[in-house]
Amino acid sequence: MTAAFAALAFLMTGLATAQTLRRAALWRLGAAAPVDWVSGLAKLPKRYLVDVHHVVARDPYASRMHAIVAGGLLAATMLAGFAILPPLAGSRFYWSVVALAFAMTLAGSLLVGARRYPKTPKRLSKGGFQRLPFLLLAYAAGGTAAALSIALSGPENPVLLVALLVAAGGGLGLAYEVKDGPMRHAVAGALHLIAHPRQKRFEQGRPDAALLPLDLDAPKLGAELPADFTWNRLLGFDACVQCGRCETACPAFAAGQPLNPKRLIQDLVGALAPDGPTYQGSPYPNARPVAGEAGPLFKVIGPDAKIHPDTLWSCTTCRACVEECPMMIEHVDAIISLRRHQTLELSAPPQKSFETLANLREADEPGARPLTARGDFAAGIELPVISKRGEADVLLWLGDGAYDMRYGRTLRALIKLFHEAGVDFAVLGEEERDTGDLARRLGDEATYQGLAKANIETLQKYRFNRIVTSDPHALHALRNEYRAFGGDFEVVHHTAFLLELIDAGKLPTGKLDAGTVTYHDPCYLGRYNGETEAPRKVLDRIGLSRVEMARHGRRSMCCGGGGGAPIADIPGDARIPDLRMAQAAETGAEMVAVACPTCTAMLEGVTGRTAEIRDVAELVLMAVETGRADEPRRAAA
Amino acid sequence: MTRLRRDPRTERAAARTSGAERPRYDLALKAAPSRRPRRDPRAEAAAQRVPAAARLRLDRSQFGAATVVATHVPERQTDKASPKPIIVENPDFLVLVVPDMAGGRLGEHDRQLFGAARELAGKTGATLALVGASSADLGPAGADRVAVVARDPDAYDPDARAAEVVAAMRALDPKHVLFPESADGGDLARRVSVLTGEPLFTEAEQVSASALGRPARCRKVEQRSVPTRLISVAADSVASYSGAPREARNEQVDLASGPAKTAGAIVSATRIPADPATVPLALADFVVSAGNGVTDLDMFRQVVAALGATPGASRVLCDAGLMPRAAQVGASGTVLGASCYFALGIAGAPQHLQGVADCEHIVAVNTDLHAAMIARAGLGIIQDAQLVMPAILEELERERRETGT
Amino acid sequence: MxxxxxxxxxxxxxxxxxxxxxxxxxxxxxxxxxxxxxxxxxxxxxxxxxxxxxxxxxxxxxxxxxxxxxxxxxxxxxxxxxxxxxxxxxxxxxxxxxxxxxxxxxxxxxxxxxxxxxxxxxxxxxxxxxxxxxxxxxxxxxxxxxxxxxxxxxxxxxxxxxxxxxxxxxxxxxxxxAAPTDLAAGAPPPEERPYRKRPKMMRAAGGSAADRLKAVTGEATAGGAKVLDHQTPEDAAKEVLAFLRRVGVLAPASAAGPGRRPAASEDASRHATS
The missing domain is CATH 3.40.50.620 (HUPs)
Known part of the structure; x- marks a missing residue:
């Protein structure tokens, strides 16, 4: 009978492998992608234990639960397999160790069950996942009983057969679930960690968020069918464990727009394999009706297909879902891929973005404002233009916030601070085009590449040490995304630069007495570039008492202004900036510090807000002016 | 430029309405003349004018006549100086003017067209208006002659109209023919140009007797030329005629013309009136708009539907999300081209009034007598819009009952 | 086609x-x-x-x-x-x-x-x-x-x-x-110069800032205004309807439908009530 126990372990492994291979046949429909299996496999333990665990541990219960149940399951099954060796099969000690492993699995299974019963939390999907605790329980309880019975009363006992049958029921059920059920996440997840499309995100210690450039000579632009995704991305979608962390993080979901990242990934899975189990998690809020036709070679987006275009255009590309995903799925990449096809091949970006995209293409500027007018906000302040000088230490990239009356105030403050600190700086003047970020997020890669190449050419004409910008979107484009087109620049956000100036003693700041302040992290600075500390340090340096919102740093919530979402303007129940300002109000802060023109515009547009919106640069200027006012008083004293 | 003097204190005192607990003022009433004498240089100059002189001559010794005038705002200057029309008996040449006259009335663009025509005609030429129906406005607008062509105003046969103009050109041999660069006028001008084979100077922005100017090549260059025969004049570029009224003498013109080459190509033409519920606000003809004084928006929508109007709103309601943004009237919303605007509970911020500047008729219902909207309105009613709305519905319902059954 | x-x-x-x-x-x-x-x-x-x-x-x-x-x-x-x-x-x-x-x-x-x-x-x-x-x-x-x-x-x-x-x-x-064609048939090319933007004609320009504001907001055109105070809502409604009929945006009471464009407005009222 001990051999039967071992056989069960092998049978399970065999069944799981067979099911994986059946699933892999679907992944193979995807486009080719180069994968370094050897190095991926070598790095798997580290990626799992460090990168995945870092995300999972944000929910301590889930983290403990997963460690116990997954560790127990693997250990118990592996140990049971060793029973094929006769010396071990006769050892009572060996069987007590096996029993211990199964007991651990049993404890884990109970934790899994306790999470879903009696009441399943909203963010978790039901369906097959509701069966999982019972399968685990059967396998673990049967295994424990069987191993324990062998350890206690030898291989021939009446309990063993029954216990083994129970364990076999549970264990083979689990192995069967590898193709379409909840256990798929384990196999696909491990393979996804090996063959991840963004290997760099595990290696460079900071986010790898630059969109991959699209080959404009490719026969088809962007993803139309599930099979247009590369195979390892299809594998990534299959890794989804439907934990719903993404949906709780998604600003569009919170605002009642028809987007739910979990549902989106499951729809992509369902589009590839339409005969799989139906999705039983929370739906898209205010879901638009779709006919739901699907297949590996049927289009993904459209009212007649699986995903409605409104879902696609609700995304703010804030990457909160990517940040929260324990399976390392790249939702935003998938969305941009799909958007690229809509815009580049089908002329189907959101109706309201037609004009913006045309302006970017024809006037290098989303509002078709003359490039010569970009510096108009600085009337009365000296704004050196680099073409007159040829070189400067710092090139100030103004971005399209410069055209905005409100944001002009911030830029004026920044320029005054530069003058105050004696920074050798210049702007591009009328040679500065839009970075193309907006066009790119709206899927218009052709316009983006045109703008990127033109900007790189302009920048390479001049000599400067680094670029400073107050626009995190421009920062991300210039620093990370232009690299693929040959633009390698050192780019610093104005908050980091101001911190540098303050720490070097070039900006004598007084202490601001302006009540409490809370800092709102721009997605493109915090999540996209991992810079969350510099702005906070600046606020601390100028003596503000700082409180944090519940969601801050890399887990901050978006203002709703990214990814072309305000232009697409997909209706929902609430507006994202209203939600964010409500979160800010919860802290009781009198002021919200921002560091991005888009955030400024979005948060300032909230009606009935009680907190003031101030850019970090404005606050620093206030502090410098207070310091100057205090100077004579101090001297007198 | 003469500015009339006003005495605000007296005006205000005179406008005070009796019987109210708080002081209330009816500013629409014309203020009574103040006690202080004021000079009216225009009237003085008119009194000093030497009669029967070919050129304007003033006798400065005639001082003091008609110096003291009432200080209340006089009626429009044009009404006062109506008596003698200017007559050009034997013009050296004719300037043919083909105004749109939408709805049988002279529009602003048509008036500017006559301004341009008078500029070209000068003293010795005469302007001749080729119109579908005569109008009393033609003389003051600057028409020396009027030729009426009987035509069915609802029929759509642009080629026939072009043939008419060509026939008139043949019969009268005008030196210039002027069209407005509007949808209809521009179309007609081009048809005439193609029909006669003569070049058309389109969209003229500068018109003088010596030169015409127009933008070309995406407004990068300006083309200039001596006045050609066929000209279409851009809107809001040339001042309308402001001199004394012209004679507007009726002229008989023989407009016999053969059938057009493409006759019969247009099988049918039907006018489809705009659906007020769906027409874009900027194009709507009659807009009923709600402001802060309206709290029951369902009732407001019923009133709008019952009146067959297009709904609008003030910025406050749109900001609050009570009405769609597309319904916002004003400088930052939609600037209306409606002929009638009915404002319910709107005080009338300057930005809002800019949006209704072109509306001919305005009705306002507001609780505040001093609201700018009431001052701007042709009919202002000091009443709560919330009470007037059900009354309107009731009244319409009553009328329907009485006439319908 | x-x-x-x-x-x-x-x-x-x-x-x-x-x-x-x-x-x-x-x-x-x-x-x-x-x-x-x-x-x-x-x-x-x-x-x-x-x-x-x-x-x-x-x-x-x-x-x-x-x-x-x-x-x-x-x-x-x-x-x-x-x-x-x-x-x-x-x-x-x-x-x-x-x-x-x-x-x-x-x-x-x-x-x-x-x-x-x-x-x-x-x-x-x-x-x-x-x-x-x-x-x-x-x-x-x-x-x-x-x-x-x-x-x-x-x-x-x-x-x-x-x-x-x-x-x-x-x-x-x-x-x-294309076969070479006659350059701009007939008329000689007109004289050209760089375009200079000119201000648009203001429809009723006045002297002072107040006059210009009035011209922009249309206040100057409100002649013969009638302001009615102390009216019952019912009388006010009658006045409004009479005015609207006088300016021709509302069909006379004897006409078939409630609005000037019967079919359209009936349609609209159905939308509003449903």
Whole structure:
């Protein structure tokens, strides 16, 4: 009978492998992608234990639960397999160790069950996942009983057969679930960690968020069918464990727009394999009706297909879902891929973005404002233009916030601070085009590449040490995304630069007495570039008492202004900036510090807000002016 | 430029309405003349004018006549100086003017067209208006002659109209023919140009007797030329005629013309009136708009539907999300081209009034007598819009009952 | 139904970059709903034909000729040989003299009617096409016209589809060298100078700032105003209705329906109450 126990372990492994291979046949429909299996496999333990665990541990219960149940399951099954060796099969000690492993699995299974019963939390999907605790329980309880019975009363006992049958029921059920059920996440997840499309995100210690450039000579632009995704991305979608962390993080979901990242990934899975189990998690809020036709070679987006275009255009590309995903799925990449096809091949970006995209293409500027007018906000302040000088230490990239009356105030403050600190700086003047970020997020890669190449050419004409910008979107484009087109620049956000100036003693700041302040992290600075500390340090340096919102740093919530979402303007129940300002109000802060023109515009547009919106640069200027006012008083004293 | 003097204190005192607990003022009433004498240089100059002189001559010794005038705002200057029309008996040449006259009335663009025509005609030429129906406005607008062509105003046969103009050109041999660069006028001008084979100077922005100017090549260059025969004049570029009224003498013109080459190509033409519920606000003809004084928006929508109007709103309601943004009237919303605007509970911020500047008729219902909207309105009613709305519905319902059954 | 779309070489008003004029892009969208459309451009530069592909045409012909030469001859020749049912053009071609005469001249050369300011088109029965023409104030004129016909597109037509790089890449352009034509037939080229923007005429300009404000807000035109105070809501309602009838936006009480346009307003009230 001990051999039967071992056989069960092998049978399970065999069944799981067979099911994986059946699933892999679907992944193979995807486009080719180069994968370094050897190095991926070598790095798997580290990626799992460090990168995945870092995300999972944000929910301590889930983290403990997963460690116990997954560790127990693997250990118990592996140990049971060793029973094929006769010396071990006769050892009572060996069987007590096996029993211990199964007991651990049993404890884990109970934790899994306790999470879903009696009441399943909203963010978790039901369906097959509701069966999982019972399968685990059967396998673990049967295994424990069987191993324990062998350890206690030898291989021939009446309990063993029954216990083994129970364990076999549970264990083979689990192995069967590898193709379409909840256990798929384990196999696909491990393979996804090996063959991840963004290997760099595990290696460079900071986010790898630059969109991959699209080959404009490719026969088809962007993803139309599930099979247009590369195979390892299809594998990534299959890794989804439907934990719903993404949906709780998604600003569009919170605002009642028809987007739910979990549902989106499951729809992509369902589009590839339409005969799989139906999705039983929370739906898209205010879901638009779709006919739901699907297949590996049927289009993904459209009212007649699986995903409605409104879902696609609700995304703010804030990457909160990517940040929260324990399976390392790249939702935003998938969305941009799909958007690229809509815009580049089908002329189907959101109706309201037609004009913006045309302006970017024809006037290098989303509002078709003359490039010569970009510096108009600085009337009365000296704004050196680099073409007159040829070189400067710092090139100030103004971005399209410069055209905005409100944001002009911030830029004026920044320029005054530069003058105050004696920074050798210049702007591009009328040679500065839009970075193309907006066009790119709206899927218009052709316009983006045109703008990127033109900007790189302009920048390479001049000599400067680094670029400073107050626009995190421009920062991300210039620093990370232009690299693929040959633009390698050192780019610093104005908050980091101001911190540098303050720490070097070039900006004598007084202490601001302006009540409490809370800092709102721009997605493109915090999540996209991992810079969350510099702005906070600046606020601390100028003596503000700082409180944090519940969601801050890399887990901050978006203002709703990214990814072309305000232009697409997909209706929902609430507006994202209203939600964010409500979160800010919860802290009781009198002021919200921002560091991005888009955030400024979005948060300032909230009606009935009680907190003031101030850019970090404005606050620093206030502090410098207070310091100057205090100077004579101090001297007198 | 003469500015009339006003005495605000007296005006205000005179406008005070009796019987109210708080002081209330009816500013629409014309203020009574103040006690202080004021000079009216225009009237003085008119009194000093030497009669029967070919050129304007003033006798400065005639001082003091008609110096003291009432200080209340006089009626429009044009009404006062109506008596003698200017007559050009034997013009050296004719300037043919083909105004749109939408709805049988002279529009602003048509008036500017006559301004341009008078500029070209000068003293010795005469302007001749080729119109579908005569109008009393033609003389003051600057028409020396009027030729009426009987035509069915609802029929759509642009080629026939072009043939008419060509026939008139043949019969009268005008030196210039002027069209407005509007949808209809521009179309007609081009048809005439193609029909006669003569070049058309389109969209003229500068018109003088010596030169015409127009933008070309995406407004990068300006083309200039001596006045050609066929000209279409851009809107809001040339001042309308402001001199004394012209004679507007009726002229008989023989407009016999053969059938057009493409006759019969247009099988049918039907006018489809705009659906007020769906027409874009900027194009709507009659807009009923709600402001802060309206709290029951369902009732407001019923009133709008019952009146067959297009709904609008003030910025406050749109900001609050009570009405769609597309319904916002004003400088930052939609600037209306409606002929009638009915404002319910709107005080009338300057930005809002800019949006209704072109509306001919305005009705306002507001609780505040001093609201700018009431001052701007042709009919202002000091009443709560919330009470007037059900009354309107009731009244319409009553009328329907009485006439319908 | 076969459609030819006339294309011109516009320039962006701010950046000066070459662009396809908006009404022509709208014409392409309109043509796509009718049948097989081809683009036609006569000029020195192939850009408009390329842009038109991105806006939705599969095929465009570029007839190369010297700048400033009259496009009507080559256009008409090409249209005669292609024999499309409908020739669509923007309201006014850009890049040249911009007189808007080309569609008229082409129509005259072909001896076919021209219908200006279309916002929608539908094919009707044999050889007929139904065209909705935009009139001021949202009014439409529905014409049934015998093809072939030349149609110009009104800016109120459905917005153009955005430029799609993929489509522009896939479409094909036929390049044709035109026979040298007479330069701008007849009239000598007018004198040209750089454009100087002039202020628009203000409709009722006054002297002081207050007068100008009044002119902008229209207050100056409110003559003979009537203000009624201390009225019951019922009397007020009667006054309002009487005024609306006097200015002609509301049908008299004896008319059949509640509004001036019975069918439309009944429809609207149904929407409002449901």
């Amino acid at each position: 076969r459609i030819a779309v006339l294309l011109s070489a516009g320039r962006h008003p701010v950046s000066g970059k070459p662009t396809l004029p908006r009404t022509e892009a709208q014409a392409i969208r309109m043509a796509a709903g009718l049948g097989a459309a081809t683009g036609l451009h006569v000029g020195p530069d192939a850009f408009p034909a390329e842009a038109a592909l991105g806006h939705g045409l599969d095929y465009a012909a570029h007839i190369a000729c010297a700048a400033g030469s009259d496009p009507v001859g080559p256009l008409a020749a090409r249209i005669v040989s292609d024999a499309p049912d409908i020739v669509l053009a923007g309201r006014r071609g850009q890049g040249g003299d911009e007189t808007g005469l080309v569609p008229y001249a082409v129509a005259a050369r072909l001896g076919v009617p021209i219908v200006p300011d279309a916002v929608a088109m539908r094919p009707a029965t044999d050889g007929l096409v139904e065209i909705d023409q935009a009139l001021p104030k949202g009014v439409l004129r529905r014409l049934v016209v015998r093809t072939p016909v030349v149609v110009t597109v009104h800016p109120a037509a459905p917005p153009p589809l955005p430029f799609a790089f993929g489509k522009a890449r896939r479409g094909s352009i036929e390049r044709i060298a």
